[in-house]
Amino acid sequence: xxxxxxxxxxSVRDLVVEFETDQGVLRAVDGVSFDIHPGxxxxxVGESGCGKTVTGLSMLGLVPSPPGRIASGSIMFDGSxxxxxxxxxxxxxxxxxISMIFQEPMTALNPVFRIGSQMRxxxxxxxxxxxxxxxxxxxxxxAKVGIPEPAGRVDDYPHQLSGGMRQRVMIAMALSCxxxxxxxxxxxxxxxxxxxxxxxxxxxxxxxxxxxxMILITHDLGVVAETCQQAVVMYCGRIVERSSxxxxxxxxxxxYTAGLLASIPRVTDxxxxxxxxIPGMVPDLLHLPQGCAFAERCSRVRDRCRQKSPRLExxxxxxxxxxxxxxxx
Amino acid sequence: MNQTPEVPARSDTGTLLxxxxxxxxxxxxxxxxxGVQQQVRAVDGVSFELDSGxxxxxVGESGCGKSTLGRAILNLQSPTAGDxxxxxxxxxxxxxxxxxxxxxDMQIIxxxxxxSLSPRRTVAQIVREPLDVHRxxxxxxxxxxxxxxxxxxxxxxxxxxxxxxxxSGGQRQRxxxxxxxxxxxxxxxxxxxVSALDVSVQSQVLNLVTMLQxxxxxxxxxxxxxLAVIRHISDEVAVMYLGRFVEHATADKIFSSPKHPYxxxxxxxxxxxxxxxxxxxxxxxxxxxxPMSPPAGCPFHPRCPVATDRCKxxxxxxxxxxxxxxxxVACHLAT
Numbered sequence: 001x002x003x004x005x006x007x008x009x010x011s012v013r014d015l016v017v018e019f020e021t022d023q024g025v026l027r028a029v030d031g032v033s034f035d036i037h038p039g040x041x042x043x044x045v046g047e048s049g050c051g052k053t054v055t056g057l058s059m060l061g062l063v064p065s066p067p068g069r070i071a072s073g074s075i076m077f078d079g080s081x082x083x084x085x086x087x088x089x090x091x092x093x094x095x096x097x098i099s100m101i102f103q104e105p106m107t108a109l110n111p112v113f114r115i116g117s118q119m120r121x122x123x124x125x126x127x128x129x130x131x132x133x134x135x136x137x138x139x140x141x142x143a144k145v146g147i148p149e150p151a152g153r154v155d156d157y158p159h160q161l162s163g164g165m166r167q168r169v170m171i172a173m174a175l176s177c178x179x180x181x182x183x184x185x186x187x188x189x190x191x192x193x194x195x196x197x198x199x200x201x202x203x204x205x206x207x208x209x210x211x212x213x214m215i216l217i218t219h220d221l222g223v224v225a226e227t228c229q230q231a232v233v234m235y236c237g238r239i240v241e242r243s244s245x246x247x248x249x250x251x252x253x254x255x256y257t258a259g260l261l262a263s264i265p266r267v268t269d270x271x272x273x274x275x276x277x278i279p280g281m282v283p284d285l286l287h288l289p290q291g292c293a294f295a296e297r298c299s300r301v302r303d304r305c306r307q308k309s310p311r312l313e314x315x316x317x318x319x320x321x322x323x324x325x326x327x328x329x
Numbered sequence: 330m331n332q333t334p335e336v337p338a339r340s341d342t343g344t345l346l347x348x349x350x351x352x353x354x355x356x357x358x359x360x361x362x363x364g365v366q367q368q369v370r371a372v373d374g375v376s377f378e379l380d381s382g383x384x385x386x387x388v389g390e391s392g393c394g395k396s397t398l399g400r401a402i403l404n405l406q407s408p409t410a411g412d413x414x415x416x417x418x419x420x421x422x423x424x425x426x427x428x429x430x431x432x433x434d435m436q437i438i439x440x441x442x443x444x445s446l447s448p449r450r451t452v453a454q455i456v457r458e459p460l461d462v463h464r465x466x467x468x469x470x471x472x473x474x475x476x477x478x479x480x481x482x483x484x485x486x487x488x489x490x491x492x493x494x495x496x497s498g499g500q501r502q503r504x505x506x507x508x509x510x511x512x513x514x515x516x517x518x519x520x521x522x523v524s525a526l527d528v529s530v531q532s533q534v535l536n537l538v539t540m541l542q543x544x545x546x547x548x549x550x551x552x553x554x555x556l557a558v559i560r561h562i563s564d565e566v567a568v569m570y571l572g573r574f575v576e577h578a579t580a581d582k583i584f585s586s587p588k589h590p591y592x593x594x595x596x597x598x599x600x601x602x603x604x605x606x607x608x609x610x611x612x613x614x615x616x617x618x619x620p621m622s623p624p625a626g627c628p629f630h631p632r633c634p635v636a637t638d639r640c641k642x643x644x645x646x647x648x649x650x651x652x653x654x655x656x657x658v659a660c661h662l663a664t
Contacts, residue, residue: 265560
């Protein structure tokens with residue numbers, strides 16, 4: 001990936017994010033590096049606590065501080081480093097260049113303002129539109145995300161909308177200033193499966209229309225397979241595997257990725273009596289073992305896995321980077 | 330499916346649970362100072378039978394009434410109408426005492442392992458509570474039983490004197506399962522038991538449920554919105570929409586030849602974890618209508634891609650698509 005670094009829209013290098021806790025310093029993100037190119041969709045995959053959301057929040061300078069802080073690393077976006085940027089600079093970028101949508105739209109929308117007024121705020125702030133212009137742009141955006149009767153709905157309060165509609169409003173708001181990058185944190189996890197299908201289809205269509213890049217944070221490997229081109233798998237704050245979607249699903253290299261893929265029940269296959277499992281559980285981030293964090297649960301563990309963490313390295317004659325001494329062939 | 334046939338004395342087959350025309354309506358107050366009431370028809374006439382050692386997977390979207398159905402069967406929310414029979418004996422009309430006695434046979438496992446365990450009790454106290462309530466055994470026997478149960482669900486005995494917050498989500502769900510097993514139930518309602526768990530832990534808990542069922546012969550009503558989980562765990566599957574079953578058959582039949590347009594839409598909406606199968610899929614339009622004012626005729630007709638005029642006026646009954654197939658569907662057009 002290093003060779004294409006020059007035309008990347010966003011380059012994250014060795015990002016480390018730490019949280020101050022009562023029991024000591026917790027390293028939520030530990031040396032994460034990846035690139036995103038214009039128009040590309042990157043899936044950020046992993047289980048609860050693996051650092052995927054904190055990574056996403058870092059892209060907008062939204063890591064709650066204190067107790068959190070970006071300890072080291074860089075996030076280059078359009079030639080400037082977001083890590084060293086001050087709050088004024090970040091405010092200019094947030095919402096206009098980089099937008100974010102969250103899992104639960106009800107907590108992200110303000111319940112006491114009409115959705116139109118919340119959408120106008122963003123537009124008037126970043127695009128210097130008049131109130132009237134902002135209002136008609138808001139209606140236009142609502143129509144784009146597939147909200148029926150947008151001219152009437154613009155005066156609704158968030159509680160008057162269904163979960164799927166609220167998520168569409170969030171998307172409309174996030175896209176209203178034409179950002180170059182959208183960070184979507186579990187955007188469909190709270191939705192029913194038929195609504196999820198509607199929203200995902202809309203997001204992918206709009207992404208094409210706006211030529212926007214997207215970081216899709218999710219635990220759902222099905223969603224990743226259907227929407228992303230590249231994927232990053234995280235475990236305990238580190239990237240364990242980075243590859244194209246096709247390679248990831250066809251030949252997962254890291255034992256954790258392989259275990260995850262094997263353990264999801266599928267509707268298409270013959271029913272299995274017993275699901276393959278990854279034994280044990282995710283270790284406590286405050287008391288990570290020495291060496292590879294996955295060693296405890298790994299079937300291919302060797303002595304040296306317990307001594308020193310493997311680095312993320314490009315696997316010979318593949319496009320996949322993996323952090324493992326004994327990757328799957 | 331709404332009429333109640335006469336009750337046989339006691340079934341002699343393997344049928345453990347019979348549910349007949351079960352309804353649960355919730356009154357809605359019309360607003361400030363207005364006493365006018367509407368009804369939310371959360372469960373609107375559900376009938377089915379379940380044999381010992383079998384799992385009925387119940388699938389549907391939020392608000393379709395699947396959790397309410399589970400609770401109404403257990404009489405945790407008393408049904409508005411209909412009968413629930415365990416071993417052929419109705420639960421309705423039992424005195425409180427008699428109902429408590431019957432509850433030994435029927436347990437529930439909840440979705441949220443963080444909210445369903447008291448934070449102020451130790452694991453030993455939590456798992457022992459059903460034994461205390463039903464006055465089973467003496468202190469020593471209860472303690473022994475609790476240790477046994479923890480072993481069955483795969484927790485070490487050093488868990489006994491610890492509190493729920495010291496455990497991960499998957500382990501808490503194991504504690505909830507141990508509690509549900511304490512009284513040797515014959516029927517368990519599992520209400521989204523793995524939805525709050527991570528993928529790698531979810532498969533561990535699913536395997537535990539399968540293992541328990543094979544060893545103990547417990548019948549499960551397994552409620553989930555995740556079709557892949559339902560497919561994995563169920564012998565039979567019922568698809569619910571606005572308080573009714575729209576399709577009910579063996580899991581194989583539901584997944585290989587779904588007959589109701591809603592079932593088909595649900596199946597095609599699942600994101601498939603395989604990038605090579607990016608097939609364009611029909612996306613279902615619109616949202617689920619309010620259960621307070623369900624549409625006339627077939628409740629699915631406003632979203633149905635094949636609805637006819639008849640669907641707008643006449644409610645389809647749940648019937649065998651073809652006689653003798655035991656594949657039930659509530660659609661005028663399905664064959």
